[in-house]
Amino acid sequence: MSGKRLLRLLLPLATLILGGVAWDLVVRLNHIPPYVLPGPGLVLQTLISDWGVLWDSLLVTLVTTFQGLLLALVGGVGLAVLFSLSRPVEYAFYPYAVILQVTPIVAIAPILLIYLPQHVAVLACAWIVAFFPVLANTTLGLNSVDRNLHDLFRMCGASRAQVLFRLKLPAALPYMLEGLKIAGGLSLIGAVVAEIAAGSAGAGSGLAYRIAESGYRLNIPRMFAALLLLSVAGIVIFFALSALTHLMLRRWHESAVERES
């Protein structure tokens, strides 16, 4: 069991090292100049030397991402509850939630930037891509309540509010958290897309803007360093939300229970 676990940890690490070495060899043996393709060493070096600038930008992007995620949680769950309470509202608005979701955010971002202040536009983009998984999953959760439990609530004379808060929302929680896990990564993507779009308009200081800016200046190592940082941020967000899910469900939900034997 622990051997298997070790393997699961070591194998991706081995792949990473192998990829890094291959990358380094390609750069060295072909004498590729750093403004075309920097080696992994130079990228790490840049990450350290430019840390001040990159860290500040990372914070800007992360703040946007978390604000977008928070709004996605509130908006997604709020809409799902509203839809579950009223069929007409669901029929009236659900199609537009889907349309908002399937329209590429890259295309929406420049339009939003015309009409909204930049930080609001960036936040709106993060929200647009992130709220749908929360909405869809929470809706699914609210609709998969055990029918007999619902009957029991009715027999006990439960009010609509009691059914919502004591039955439907707790039953939807695992679904909601799963949606939030997807939304975390998407919110980052939304923020990055909007920052790139905004950056081309000549303003902004997020990490994505640093990538665009470094590109114009042919500072390719910094581009890679910023990209690396964005990836790490995405991974950290995913694991943080997974940990949150585990913490909230570990006492009762099958998905969070360690299998014995």
Place this chain on the structure above:
Amino acid sequence: MAEAARAHVPIVRLEGAGKTFGNGTRALAGLTLDVRAGEFLTLLGPSGCGKSTALRLIASLTEPTEGRVAWREPPRPGAIGFVFQEPTLMPWATVAGNVALPLRLRGTQADDVSARVTRALARVGLADFAASYPRELSGGMKMRVSIARALVTDPEILLMDEPFAALDEITRFRLNNDLMAVAAALRMTVVFVTHSVFESVFLSNRVVVMTPRPGRLFAELPIDTPFPRDERFRTSPEYAAQCRRVSDTLSQAMEAKP
């Protein structure tokens, strides 16, 4: 003799009650049935004969499309306990939280809730499991929690919809014994739905055999063996004879023309 007198007052009565669902399925056709105070009544019949529907009619979970359900007096809130085929517990709540649900939904005072929950759990032998979560319990224990939840409001009538169908035989026998003891101690009226001849004979004062869909009353068989009945009853010739009688009636019911 007071027991016998009590047993003849119908607490609720189905008067030609029938149910046809929206899709045209006629589950129950004109069932007339008295439920007498203090009796253990079993509805026995094949799957789909409308016995669960009859139970849901009594619980007001569904309305009859023909006939009516008449109560001796309108049931007070909490007068009806219902036990489903599955334990139907909230996985996110502890055992105590699940049992407390019917009280909490009615806004019962907190200290009163905990006293009643403790009593209900003691009745089903789960006093030590109040803080456990449902997933930590076996199937039989979950069903005990479900029964405790039905008992917590001190119901006058307990409706049970094939509650032990999914359990293994050993667990089912133990739950049968314990249920009979609790029902006797509380002098509760029980309407029990099952498709097991053996279970119906072991538990009941009266077995109502129903025909296949659409369900109608085919025969009423009193089981006169006095309570309490114990493990020895299960192997007695008397039990075997009763089972044969009920089983034969059930076979005839299966072939009855609708």
